[in-house]
Amino acid sequence: MTNNPFNHHSPRLLLGGILPLQRPQLAADVVAGITLAALAIPEVMGYTRISQTPVVTGLYTMLLPMLAFAVLGASRHLVVAADSATAAILAATLAGVAHPGSTAYVGLTTLVAVMVGVLLVLAAVLRLGFLADFLSRSALIGLLSGIGLQVAAGEFGGLFALPKQGSGALQQVLSVLPRLGETRTDHLLVSVAVLALIVGCRRYPRVPGALIAVVGAIAVSGLFDLPARGLPVVGTVPGGLPQLGLPPLAGVPWNQVLITAASCFVVILAQSAATSRAYAQRYQERCDENVNLVGLASANLVAGLSGSFVVNGSPTKTEMVDEAGGRSQIAHLSAALVVLLVLLVFTGPLALLPAAVLSAIVFLIGVKLVDLEGLRELWQLQRNEFLIALATAITVAQVGVLQGIVLAVVLSLIEQVRHTYRPRTRLWCPNGEGTAWQTLPVGPGRFAAPGIVAYRFEANLFYANANRFTEEVLAVVNQPDGPVRGLIVDASGIDDIDYSAGKSLQELAGELASRGVRTALVTASSTMVKELRSFGIGASANSVGTFPSLKKALHALEQALEPSSSPC
Incomplete structure (x- = not known):
């Protein structure tokens, strides 16, 4: 970009397109x-x-x-x-x-x-x-x-x-x-x-x-x-x-x-x-x-x-x-x-x-x-x-x-709305060397750790996409490649949840609890934490808590679960 002597001046309510004058x-x-x-x-x-x-x-x-x-x-x-x-x-x-x-x-x-x-x-x-x-x-x-x-x-x-x-x-x-x-x-x-x-x-x-x-x-x-x-x-x-x-x-x-x-x-x-x-x-x-x-x-x-x-x-x-x-x-x-x-x-x-x-x-x-x-x-x-x-x-x-x-x-x-209704969803998984994290399309056999899947949803949750969120989470948990006992929901891409989505999350939490699946949430937003907890999410006995990073959530969930042999 071209440098300009008028840069960084706040817009004026009068003569904003003229002042300050530059004589040359x-x-x-x-x-x-x-x-x-x-x-x-x-x-x-x-x-x-x-x-x-x-x-x-x-x-x-x-x-x-x-x-x-x-x-x-x-x-x-x-x-x-x-x-x-x-x-x-x-x-x-x-x-x-x-x-x-x-x-x-x-x-x-x-x-x-x-x-x-x-x-x-x-x-x-x-x-x-x-x-x-x-x-x-x-x-x-x-x-x-x-x-x-x-x-x-x-x-x-x-x-x-x-x-x-x-x-x-x-x-x-x-x-x-x-x-x-x-x-x-x-x-x-x-x-x-x-x-x-x-x-x-x-x-x-x-x-x-x-x-x-x-x-x-x-x-x-x-x-x-x-x-x-x-x-x-x-x-x-x-x-x-x-x-x-x-x-x-x-x-x-x-x-x-x-x-x-x-x-x-x-x-x-x-x-x-x-x-x-x-x-x-x-x-x-x-x-x-x-x-x-x-x-x-x-x-x-x-x-x-x-x-x-x-x-x-x-x-x-x-x-x-x-x-x-x-x-x-x-x-x-x-x-x-x-x-x-x-x-x-x-x-x-x-x-x-x-x-x-x-x-x-x-x-x-x-x-x-x-x-x-x-x-x-x-x-x-x-x-x-x-x-x-x-x-x-x-x-x-x-x-x-x-x-x-x-x-x-x-x-x-x-x-x-189409982008929001069908947002990109991913699963976290270690790379081939196990030295870094990568996101992959949702599919079977992609674990963050033995028995644990980490699911990322990259849009706000509202009435139109809440069912898709629920169905995809249940499909991930119910995959045939090994028992899933822990679920991390990466909510760092979610900025807002409406009432319909909140009620769907409550029902999902109850379903996961009935299957014996422990959960953890990832978000660095205190506003989101407060909003989720208002729906009773993230603070139930089935949840190990809310964490600011995937690494911390995974560590807490691994401590709460028995080891399993499912590879990434």
């Missing part, structure tokens, strides 16, 4: 901010194609929301602005209650941003930053990949000047094929040129391919008067500062607004936390997620009040700043100033921008979101989690983002 770094931060603006302005304009809102609302997300997070957030690195994931959620969940792009629809998107801000405020007050952990990294890979497929498929027809048809990603792609004869040649040529330019510039990360494409396309559009030739363009983009005001509240479909806000809230928690933690670890910094929630809440509140839509911590924009040398929110303040300049001076030329340019940019955004590397790594390392990611991606792409989020959370929790 200021110039690099300013340059990084200008680079961010050059790369991200075309991107956020593209996100408005996803969210189905006016182009200027994308620029608004890089003004007041970015300033708000810079002042109130804790992360020095996280860039908060428009994001493809939350933009896709807006379109997927609000399009059914208002016509996309209409005044009513835009009003709903601003109201959702305000509601997301309220939810984030509540999460910060209640210190619920830990909720981000309930969407696993594998589920997040699947979620973002599914959104990428959905976004790319939805814009595939736009590359050919064809309207989107179909409700799922696969249907949307297939619907284009029989309509290729309706393609506008000039529109397709612009799309192909923009795709080639942006992809070619990726070999040089600091070259703003999207910005070059936007500026070049505007110049060509004006020079050859492409709007007069019938080529679709963005049209008038309002200039000046955004107008502040409350979203309209009359006739609001609150049920849909709250569902949309809750969906965005979950994604923001998971994605922003994962990104801010990654960069805090990279630079050995502390980053309080609950303070970040305050920054994210303020960013979304001002987004809604300034006529924009939901903002989120963006991994791609954060990486843009980091690659450009930015190390604090000064870079983001610089980017906001560039956006302000664009709003005040350069919105006029944006009206000439061909729609094909935004279609190409959005298509590439979607393709980039499909995390093939993450999916490949999951396939190699954790097949079960790969299946979770794949199922989530397919659900998002074919059914919807909301359904994908629900499935991702449910599958993540099921996978965790």
